[in-house]
Amino acid sequence: MISNQESLNLSPFMAIYDIVVPKENMLRKINELVDFTFILEELKTKYCLDNGRNAVPPIRMFKYLLLKSIFDLSDVDVVERSKYDMSFKYFLDMAPEDSVIDPSSLTKFRKLRLPDEGLLDMLIGKTVEIALEKEIIKSKSIIVDATHTRARYNQKSPKEFLQEKAKNVRKAVYQMDESMKEKFPSKPTSDEVEVELNYCRQVISVVEEEPQLAFLPAVKEKLNVLKEVVDDYTEQLSYSNDPDARVGHKTADSSFFGYKTHIAMSDERIITAAIVTTGEKSDGKYLQDLIDKSKETGMEIDTVIGDTAYSEKNNIRYTKENDIALVSKLHPVNQGTRTKEDEFEFNKDAGMYVCMAGHMAVKKGRHGRKDSGKNQRETYYFDVEKCKVCPLKEGCYKEGAKYKTYSTTIKSTEHKEQEAFQNTEEFKEKAKSRYKIEAKNSELKHKHGYDTASSAGLFSMEIQGATAIFVVNLKRILKLLSEKE
Structure with missing residues (x-):
């Protein structure tokens, strides 16, 4: 059952937040910028409204996911930090003395409570709505591109994957204490996954019996990963077979196993639309959907900027019919x-x-x-x-x-108009803005963990994309608002 979301917190310790969480704190600013009750409306159908035990407020659970994305933390680590970081507790609308959730609750929330579809569009739409209300978005152009995310579960056998994670733990331990080599069990010679699982459990047990090592950050991080892997395999989740991940190609000589996120972004660097697909999909096929989704958020569009992937005949025809300038260079294969x-x-x-x-x-x-x-x-x-x-x-x-x-x-003659346009100064000037989306992709990957999928499956990838994009949009809005002051 959903607990009363609007009940007042009467803790006598609430004043602590005014002392330890300054006004310029990013989490405080996000709380002031966004009315998160829109999440409650979306999740009502996923909860029983009139009976059963009170659930952790869904807004708080959603905010836990945002904290994971903002600070690129695991479920275990975001909950651990919420115990002592007052800015986290303030953001989560908790009293300073409140206890935190069990990390496993986050996994259940993602699987059972979040919308089956539409979360990505909903969160992007909310940030664009805020940006338009604050008069941040003034341009009528969008920049389009796709960024790839590697599957967390690589194309390795289950045994190889377990071996790799166990090796990482042993290596981290040896760097601190080489004498630990004598305490670890012998490596298994069997090809059975269950035998390798038992070995990994023994490695975990040996390290945890040495608290002076287990609590060192360099060791603890690798140990937590191994524990999660073992737990996932125990629940019959195969790391070697992400059911939705596919091979995609970055160049003729390099490939990746995972997913693509097709992104549209305003000239002010606010993401206006995104579509998550498997890795092998072609960038150009999603241009029209990105334009339509951007318009649905309230954007007016007269220019689309992208690389050669978007100069397909159908895209040229579509943008022309909708009075949109397509700033995308032709490729010979698009001309016939x-x-x-x-x-x-x-x-x-x-x-x-x-x-x-x-x-x-x-x-x-x-x-x-x-x-x-x-x-x-x-x-x-x-x-x-x-x-x-x-x-x-x-x-x-x-x-x-x-x-x-x-x-x-x-047949280059079929694209004479586009070819003529790409030779104009207007085209060349507008094309200079394309670098902005490459910088945005880099921000998603290197600051918010978007280079690797956090779980298996396309749905999980969409949730990861939704929270990461929601966060980077809010950060960009806060920055632009501060520049206006």
Whole structure:
């Protein structure tokens, strides 16, 4: 049951906050900026309203998730810090003497209480609403890009993953006390995951019996990770098989296993829309959705700025129909016609096509002469050995074939208007703003843990994206408001 959210806190110690949490404290400013009761409205259907034991207020649970994102902390560490950090307790609307939650409650809250869909749009919409009310957003242009997030659960066997985490603990311990080598159990030789799990439990037990080591930050951090991994495996969660993560390609020679977040951002660096997908998805396919979602927040848009991934024919047509200037350079593959557009997607970073199975072409070649009077073709060659064993080969690869290729016809004349626009000073000037979104992506990754997924599955990735973007938008709004004062 949801407890009374508006009950007054009558603790005699509340005045402590006025002493230890100054007015310029970021968490105090966020509390003053945002009316978090909108969260309660969204979560009412997830709680029983008239019977049962009082639940921890959902607004407080949501704020715990925000603290995790703001300070890039684990469930265990954010709860631990909430015991003694008065700015945390103030932000959580707790009395100084109140006890904190059990860390496991956060996991349950994410899985059982948060909306099944729409959380990302709701939180972005709320921050854009605040920015528009404060007259922070004045531009009518958005910058678009996609950033990748690696899956927490790498493409390793369960045994390899457990071995890696146990090794990290042993290494951290040895740096403090090499004599501990004699106390650890012998490494298992069996390939059974259960045997490796038992070994990891023994490693945890040995370290915890040495409190002078277990409480050292360098050791404690690695130990907490190992404990979480063991707990997850015990609950039948396989780290080697994130069901939704996919292989994506950053360049022709580098790839990642995880997810993509497609982002639209105003010129004032407020994120106006985001879509979380699996890693193999093409950036350009989501331009129209990003524009539509940005408009739904109240944004007016007359210009969209992006890299070559967004200059597909459909995007050029869509922006023209909606009187939007598309500041995106043409790529030769976007200037012609091709078949099977839904089966082969172009990866602009690598300059290669990727098939439905996520395999990238290994080389390409151009055929035909420019002055021949016929259209040139660009042909992409795939690794036929992968095609032979691909589960999607039916209708794509012919048994016994020595090659698997995919070709595009280059017709630059079809994009004359866009080509003319990209040669103008207006285009070149507006294109200079694109760096802003790359800086925003860097902020998400390096300050808010968005470089690695915190859990498995697309839904968990959407929750992580929602809270991280909500936080960076609030921080940006606070900064712009302080500049206006």
